[in-house]
Amino acid sequence: MIKKLLLVVAALSLIIPAAACTPKEAETIKIGCLLDTSGDLAAMGVRILDAARLAVEDINAAGGVLGKQVELVEEDGATDPAIGFNGVKKMIEIDGVQVIAGPMITGASLLSIPYANGHKVPLITPSATGIPLSEEEGTEWFFRTCLRDDAQGLMLADIVMDKGYTKLATIVLDNSYGKGLETYILEGLEAAGWQGENVVSIHYSEAAKDYRTELQQIADSDADVVLAVTYCDDGIMIFKQALEMGLDEIAWLGCDGNYGSGLFEEAKSAEFMEKAIVAGTRTVGTGAICDHFNTAYEDKYGETPEVYCDTVYDAVWAAAKAIEAAGVYDGEAIRVALTELEFDGATGPIAFNDIGDRNAGSFEIWQVVKDATTTTGYKNAPIEIVAWSM
Amino acid sequence: MTVNWAQVLFNSTITGSLYLIGAVGLTLTYGLSRFPNFAHAEFITLGAYIGYSVAEQAGLGFPLALVVSFLVTGIVGILCYRGIFQPLAKRGATIIHLMVASIALGFILRYSIGATWTWKPLYFTTTWSAFNIGPLRITGLWVWLILTAIALAILMHFILVKTKIGKAIRATSSNPELALASGINVDRVILITWFIGAGLAAFAGIFRGADTQIWPLTGWDIILPIFAVTILGGIGNFYGAIVAAFIIGLAENVGVVGLIALGLSTSYRIGIAFLILIITLIVRPEGLAMLFRRA
Numbered sequence: 001m002i003k004k005l006l007l008v009v010a011a012l013s014l015i016i017p018a019a020a021c022t023p024k025e026a027e028t029i030k031i032g033c034l035l036d037t038s039g040d041l042a043a044m045g046v047r048i049l050d051a052a053r054l055a056v057e058d059i060n061a062a063g064g065v066l067g068k069q070v071e072l073v074e075e076d077g078a079t080d081p082a083i084g085f086n087g088v089k090k091m092i093e094i095d096g097v098q099v100i101a102g103p104m105i106t107g108a109s110l111l112s113i114p115y116a117n118g119h120k121v122p123l124i125t126p127s128a129t130g131i132p133l134s135e136e137e138g139t140e141w142f143f144r145t146c147l148r149d150d151a152q153g154l155m156l157a158d159i160v161m162d163k164g165y166t167k168l169a170t171i172v173l174d175n176s177y178g179k180g181l182e183t184y185i186l187e188g189l190e191a192a193g194w195q196g197e198n199v200v201s202i203h204y205s206e207a208a209k210d211y212r213t214e215l216q217q218i219a220d221s222d223a224d225v226v227l228a229v230t231y232c233d234d235g236i237m238i239f240k241q242a243l244e245m246g247l248d249e250i251a252w253l254g255c256d257g258n259y260g261s262g263l264f265e266e267a268k269s270a271e272f273m274e275k276a277i278v279a280g281t282r283t284v285g286t287g288a289i290c291d292h293f294n295t296a297y298e299d300k301y302g303e304t305p306e307v308y309c310d311t312v313y314d315a316v317w318a319a320a321k322a323i324e325a326a327g328v329y330d331g332e333a334i335r336v337a338l339t340e341l342e343f344d345g346a347t348g349p350i351a352f353n354d355i356g357d358r359n360a361g362s363f364e365i366w367q368v369v370k371d372a373t374t375t376t377g378y379k380n381a382p383i384e385i386v387a388w389s390m
Numbered sequence: 391m392t393v394n395w396a397q398v399l400f401n402s403t404i405t406g407s408l409y410l411i412g413a414v415g416l417t418l419t420y421g422l423s424r425f426p427n428f429a430h431a432e433f434i435t436l437g438a439y440i441g442y443s444v445a446e447q448a449g450l451g452f453p454l455a456l457v458v459s460f461l462v463t464g465i466v467g468i469l470c471y472r473g474i475f476q477p478l479a480k481r482g483a484t485i486i487h488l489m490v491a492s493i494a495l496g497f498i499l500r501y502s503i504g505a506t507w508t509w510k511p512l513y514f515t516t517t518w519s520a521f522n523i524g525p526l527r528i529t530g531l532w533v534w535l536i537l538t539a540i541a542l543a544i545l546m547h548f549i550l551v552k553t554k555i556g557k558a559i560r561a562t563s564s565n566p567e568l569a570l571a572s573g574i575n576v577d578r579v580i581l582i583t584w585f586i587g588a589g590l591a592a593f594a595g596i597f598r599g600a601d602t603q604i605w606p607l608t609g610w611d612i613i614l615p616i617f618a619v620t621i622l623g624g625i626g627n628f629y630g631a632i633v634a635a636f637i638i639g640l641a642e643n644v645g646v647v648g649l650i651a652l653g654l655s656t657s658y659r660i661g662i663a664f665l666i667l668i669i670t671l672i673v674r675p676e677g678l679a680m681l682f683r684r685a
Contacts, residue, residue: 038509174655202650205657209602209611213401213646214656219527220394233511237602240513244520244529266513266603 028071029064029329031056031319032091032121034102034112035312039079040206040231043262044308045104048126049074050301051293051309052101055316058296065323072316073097077108079231084108085115092119098331099124099323101315104308106130106176109142116141120331122338124319126312129256130176131184134355143338143356145311145318145347146256147283147363149177151388153184155281155363156253157192160185160225163278165251166196169223171214171230171238173257174203178229181255185227199223206234215245225278227253232262236269243272254280259307259366264376273368274378284364284385285310285347293346306380314345353390360389396525398643404532406639407539408601412594412612413619413631414546415467415587421563421626422583423475425488426617430591432499434609437463437592438599439507445514452516452600459596460589467588468581470495476580496610504606511603535597542590543632550628559583563626615642615663622670624679633678638663 033052036045056072064070073095077084084103091097092115100116100123103109109128116123122141125133129149133142160168168189172178186198200221202214215238218226226247230238235258242248254273259282264270285293293313297305319334322341326333342351353359363386371379416430437459445455478491518530550556558579561569570576591609594616598608619638623630645662649655670677 042510174657200650201653203655203657205655205659207611208656208659210405212404213398213643214650216394216397216401216527217647217650219397220392233603236511236513244518245527246520246522267515268517 027068029066029068029320029323030071030073030095030097031316031323032073032075032088032095032097032100032102033316034075034077034084034087034091034100034104034108035126036077036079036084036104038076040233041079041104043232043265044260044306045076045079047260047301047303047306048104048308048312051297051305052126052312052316054293054297054300055313055320059317059320065320066327066329070320075102077103077105079105081105081107081111085111088112088123089115092116092121097121098329099319099334101126101312101319103128106133106180109133110176113139113142120335122322122331122335124315124338126315127256127308128177130180132176134357140356141335143318143352145314145345145350145358146308147361147388148357149180150184150187151361152255152281152283152363153181153186154188155365155386155388156181156185156227156255157188157194159253159279159281159365160189160196161192161194163225163251165225166194167199167221167223167225168196169200169202169218169221169226169250170198171202171204171211171218171226171228173229173231173234174205177257179203181229182227204234204238206231209234209237211238211241212245215242215247218250219245219247223250225251225253227255228258229255230258232258232260235263236266239263239269239272239276240266242276243268248272248276250276251278252276253278254366256280256282256307259380261303261306261374261376261379264368264374264378267376270368270376270378274370277368279383280366280380281363282307282366283311283347284362284382285345286362286385287344287348289344290346290348310346314347314350317343317345318350360387362387393647394525397527398647399640400526400528400532402636402640402643403536404601404639405642406636407536408594408597408612409615409619409638410539410632410635411535411542411590411597412616413623413635414542414628415590416616417620417623417626417628417631418559418563418583419471419587420620422559422580423471423479423488425475425485425492426620427475428489428492428613429470429496429499430492430587430616431609431613432496432503433463433467433588433591434595434598434612435503435604435606436466436499436595436609437589438595438604438608439503439512440592441596442507442512442514442599442604445516446512452514452596456593456596459592463592463595464585464589467584467591470588471581471584500606500610507606509606511605512599513603514600516600531597531600535601538593538597539635542593546628555579555582614660614667618663618667618670621667622677624677627677627679630678630681633681638666641666 075087106128124143172182322334322337325337365383366380369381441455441459444458520529558574562579619634623634
């Protein structure tokens with residue numbers, strides 16, 4: 001008798017947790033969101049997350065998706081590929097999300113793509129710009145609302161050609177983003193018949209914090225222009241030390257990674273950027289939805305949206321529209337819907353080509369100016385908007 | 391491209407000065423208490439934050455920040471020794487136990503610092519004048535850093551050789567039992583050493599913080615080269631540490647020039663200190679200590 005009872009108890013103990021795991025009808029539609037709200041891109045990431053939340057609010061205000069409200073499942077990638085990948089795994093395995101806005105950085109995306117493939121969950125990045133993400137095998141589950149590094153590299157090459165620089169120094173992050181942008185500016189320059197030379201090429205680690213000797217190599221190289229491909233915290237160190245070393249007498253070029261008010265939080269970094277950076281690039285939007293987004297963001301958060309806030313807004317909307325078009329909350333169907341999707345977003349008309357990239361968009365050429373109304377006393381200001389298409 | 395070697399040498403001196411200030415405390419406590427204190431990294435970090443609080447949040451300026459930070463971190467050093475390492479050692483803890491305890495203490499301090507000041511990087515706003523002397527680019531901060539290291543070297547030499555406490559430190563370091571038998575208050579000597587060691591770590595933290603940024607891993611970022619200095623210089627050997635600090639500073643900076651020339655990432659910079667550490671342990675485990683027998 002006791003044996004039987006024990007058996008029943010044992011059987012029950014197996015059944016009960018199993019029963020608890022049976023999926024019940026979900027009350028919300030989950031959209032995963034992997035952004036880097038800590039680490040070197042924290043200043044950028046928290047603003048991007050705000051924009052993603054704004055998109056969810058707007059989607060829900062417009063009636064949600066499939067008759068349900070949308071819920072944003074947020075994970076922090078900590079500007080670290082491995083942590084970002086873990087976040088993606090957690091969202092897919094534990095939270096059961098079927099589409100993710102993110103990852104934010106190329107490294108985390110490279111790690112996550114094979115996994116997302118295996119689990120049939122599409123990823124829509126707002127900001128990972130590396131080329132291999134859409135050109136290597138098995139990347140059909142990867143979409144992006146930002147423009148790629150090769151487009152930005154060409155844009156930067158145009159600036160070098162226009163201004164007639166001939167001695168280019170490069171100081172770039174030692175990762176796929178930094179080295180990618182360096183490669184594409186050089187390819188762009190070569191294609192344009194540039195007569196100049198890449199006088200010194202420095203690949204640095206964002207962990208080093210001290211770049212004095214690296215910067216000394218730029219000073220010794222007699223460069224007339226320097227391309228800096230950095231994130232925020234490391235960018236601050238480089239610009240601060242560059243100012244101390246008097247490198248503001250050379251012209252510097254910035255990029256999307258060092259756009260934003262995060263870099264002005266250190267006074268010397270801000271001073272250097274204002275003095276030395278002649279032009280930087282970043283993707284930017286135009287049109288009615290863009291205006292709506294800018295106003296709504298400013299009303300809600302009390303500051304103007306910064307780089308990749310608009311692309312994440314579009315990424316979350318793309319996810320929502322694809323779920324609606326698919327008619328079911330299922331990764332495979334959402335992926336198919338994404339390939340056929342066309343809509344007007346905050347960054348202009350959005351459609352993905354057969355490798356999940358956008359065929360057109362626009363870049364802003366920016367600089368840093370003094371502005372006493374901001375808390376840091378500096379802000380980014382557009383020089384011009386350039387339309388770009390493949 | 392012609393490399394400005396004078397500047398590279400000068401940069402090496404800056405790096406070496408920082409490592410020396412950071413390593414003195416580590417090598418002395420290592421020599422006396424006979425275990426590597428990994429929480430030394432967090433003494434550096436704590437010093438940087440206290441310095442920041444005094445100089446920036448309270449607005450009392452850089453020199454006072456150094457003094458307050460030295461005292462506070464020094465006291466924390468004493469408390470850590472009295473509260474954790476001494477009781478453990480008395481209960482027969484081996485070097486491994488003490489080392490693991492120090493790693494744990496480091497984690498506790500690091501995350502407490504993160505909880506207190508947040509993980510967002512902080513920056514000193516003090517502006518230093520920058521000027522050129524011949525081929526050299528120099529800022530006020532770097533001059534201060536180098537002068538502090540030189541002053542420290544002279545002062546420590548004087549303390550170790552001329553004063554009673556210095557002689558007691560050396561005696562305890564080379565043979566604690568004999569020192570005890572000769573009537574030296576070993577306990578007091580160790581406490582003073584922990585105080586000075588942690589206090590100097592605070593100096594390193596402030597200089598590193600002013601040169602770069604302050605965040606909860608400020609000390610951890612530079613603890614590997616500091617350990618390399620300690621081991622290359624010979625554990626517990628102050629004079630060895632001076633030479634080792636400049637060797638490692640030079641190796642790192644010349645290494646950066648070499649890495650760039652070879653088209654390699656300067657991420658390997660930290661690897662250079664590590665390489666020297668490994669080679670020293672294989673070839674000459676006693677470090678440079680033999681060169682300074684008298685010490």
